[in-house]
Amino acid sequence: MKTMRDAFFDEVFKLDAMVVTADMGAPALDKFRGTDKYLNVGIAEQNMITVASGLALSGKKVFVYAIMPFATLRCFEVIKSTICAMNLPVTIVGVGAGFSYEDSGPTHHSTEDISVMRSLPNMTILSPSSSGMASLMASIPDTPTYVRLDRETLPEIQRGSSWDVRCPGEGLDYIIPAKTVIITTGNMVHTALKTGFGVMDIYKLKPLNERLLLKHFEGIERVVTLEEHILDGGLGSIIAEFMADNGILKPLKRIGVDKYYYDYGREHLQKLCRLDVESVTKTIQDWVQPPNM
């Protein structure tokens, strides 16, 4: 099975587009090397963004690529002042969602990117939950786009018919309808599927498909959000804001990351912040039916 980035860049290769990388590789990028489609600016993410903007202002369609915190936070203001301020067709591809870089410490963990990137008014944010989905997201952008890829190979998920036609346009997939539903994204979709609760996969975090979400919310009684991301401004905030804006008064429980972790191993890290299947299941069970004190 292909990794997310290989699945993604194999599709990008078929497009009339360039990849500008800050010296970040991927097996799928090897075929780009030595062609006009490939430009390595070195470990200089800010320059990756400005050069990509110059290329876009010259009519090129550009994908930029780096490890997630550096592709986003490191050059956030440059992204704002170039790609966003001029509404350029540039896709920012970050690899390493959440604790993907499990052994690299908090510098490489990406647990703030959703909060930060969603504050940019015209930024589309895509967050695939499998390699197949990532490949569907590789298309020529018209406007600023941010794709957050997991470093791990996330397996395909059993879904309803024709969902791939609706991805990424529709923005979400209500995989298991239920009264208590975990709304989640990326790798945590796989965790949610093992809990026995309902699961909704939001793969377009911005703009949110509010129309479809409103329809699905009619049958939902309790909402849980689950993310390998800081709670402030992340998916939980997106859903809480959606509910508040639409006057939806239903119980909401947000589960996510609370601080920086200096431990190693993704499973271990998830256990520490109670994002493993067992902890998530227990948190929700205790919330739905508080244990007798």
Place this chain on the structure above:
Amino acid sequence: MNLEKKAFELRKKVLDMCVRAGTGHVTSSFSCVEILATLYEVMVPNDRLVISKGHCSPLVYAILADRGVIPQEDLDGFAKDKFGVHLQYNIPGVEITAGSLGIGLGIAAGMAYAKKLDRESGTIYCLLGDGECYEGSIWEAAMFAGHHELDNLVAIVDRNRLAVTDFTENIIRLEPFIDKWKSFGWWATEIDGHSTEYINMVLNWYIPFKKPKLIVADTIKGKGIPFMENVPLWHGIAPSGEDAVKAQKLFEDEL
């Protein structure tokens, strides 16, 4: 019209615009009047100009109006309802949204690289302030342009030796400035930035090297209004009251 006369009229116009608006970077505009007035004369249709020091906007608006790209009457709306203090890409004749210092050179380098890819003629010009050369992104872009031998890229630094609050050499030394550029793979030279003759000459020089070209234009911040020249506190300020009268008096008579 000769360029000295043009420069005089542009200064007069910029001063009027800023006094009327009560804001605008008068001194930062005045240091690069000769540079931009000459550059616009030199440029041909396939060339592009990226203005990284976007706070010289009143000067750019005045030039664009003079060249008929935007209506003259729009200049009255400077810093009001027409144009902001920083350049925006949606204004005719303006290539990028500027204001965030240090980003223009990378964008210009991207444009120059695109021209190389497309085997397209023309030069990408980039106007930088010296103060923004503290930004690391400038040197990331300088390294990129030097490595890729972008000989279709010409950057001009308005070296007025002042940043916002102080002289550059007091804040953090930029010197030996030209040597830094040379060591990054650029062909670089230094000229009097208020001499339209020298600016014109150096812009037209053919350089027999596959290198981006860097012109350090030695200038005076606030050039043309003696009491505002080389005074750090005049950064980003338009003269008002008696100062405005005194400044505008300097441009009363035709050159």
